[in-house]
Amino acid sequence: MEQIPILKVGRCLLVSIQIDMHDKLAMALQDDLTQKLVDTRARGVLIDISALDLVDSFIGRMLSNIAAMARVLDAQTVVVGMRPQVAITLVELGLTLTGIHTALDVDKGLALINRLIDDPDGGSGAGGAQ
Amino acid sequence: MEQIPILKVGRCLLVSIQIDMHDKLAMALQDDLTQKLVDTRARGVLIDISALDLVDSFIGRMLSNIAAMARVLDAQTVVVGMRPQVAITLVELGLTLTGIHTALDVDKGLALINRLIDDPDGGSGAGGAQ
Numbered sequence: 084m085e086q087i088p089i090l091k092v093g094r095c096l097l098v099s100i101q102i103d104m105h106d107k108l109a110m111a112l113q114d115d116l117t118q119k120l121v122d123t124r125a126r127g128v129l130i131d132i133s134a135l136d137l138v139d140s141f142i143g144r145m146l147s148n149i150a151a152m153a154r155v156l157d158a159q160t161v162v163v164g165m166r167p168q169v170a171i172t173l174v175e176l177g178l179t180l181t182g183i184h185t186a187l188d189v190d191k192g193l194a195l196i197n198r199l200i201d202d203p204d205g206g207s208g209a210g211g212a213q
Numbered sequence: 214m215e216q217i218p219i220l221k222v223g224r225c226l227l228v229s230i231q232i233d234m235h236d237k238l239a240m241a242l243q244d245d246l247t248q249k250l251v252d253t254r255a256r257g258v259l260i261d262i263s264a265l266d267l268v269d270s271f272i273g274r275m276l277s278n279i280a281a282m283a284r285v286l287d288a289q290t291v292v293v294g295m296r297p298q299v300a301i302t303l304v305e306l307g308l309t310l311t312g313i314h315t316a317l318d319v320d321k322g323l324a325l326i327n328r329l330i331d332d333p334d335g336g337s338g339a340g341g342a343q
């Protein structure tokens with residue numbers, strides 16, 4: 084079962100990360116996601132991390148990589164469901180999620196992506212756009 | 214990380230099952246899901262099983278239980294993303310997913326739930342309604 088499902092919801096792809104990430108799984112996710120972006124012509128990627136109780140530099144880099152890949156494929160990436168403790172730890176560790184927008188939950192994330200699609204440069208008002 | 218995230222998407226709750234289910238996890242999922250149905254007043258439950266390569270009688274019973282619980286809480290349950298091999302095995306094992314509607318993917322599942330909400334008794338046209 085070592086595969087992370089990618090669900091199409093409207094114009095977006097939704098990924099819910101529930102299992103411990105390691106190198107190979109992260110690579111497979113990046114492959115699958117970029118392939119599915121091309122196949123479905125989705126315009127957004129929603130990554131739910133509500134199951135993660137720690138976001139370390141490895142996960143952070145993976146998220147940034149996914150956002151960068153999605154961007155060149157003309158899609159916006161929003162991370163949703165971050166736990167309060169994860170936000171605290173991120174700041175304490177000095178990690179920045181470069182190029183990643185954040186939203187509280189999936190509904191708000193979908194709304195943010197729709198705004199970003201319509202106005203790619205003006206989306207920094209909501210969430211933690213960087 | 215032994216907790217299955219429940220995501221609110223519009224009027225529905227979306228559950229993506231990615232890890233091996235066991236008794237305790239299934240009980241926890243039922244508890245979380247019913248609690249969240251009440252908290253969010255959601256009208257539908259979408260269960261994505263695209264990561265499962267086997268649906269045995271235990272998973273089948275859990276899905277049926279969730280559907281029955283959701284029904285008394287005024288919500289419709291649709292299972293999405295079933296692999297072809299899983300469908301074959303289900304029939305070969307003689308398992309029936311009692312009370313469960315099915316749809317090919319999340320988008321079709323959301324559309325089916327919206328139809329079922331508007332017309333709870335007439336939804337047997339699409340998917341594998343029973």
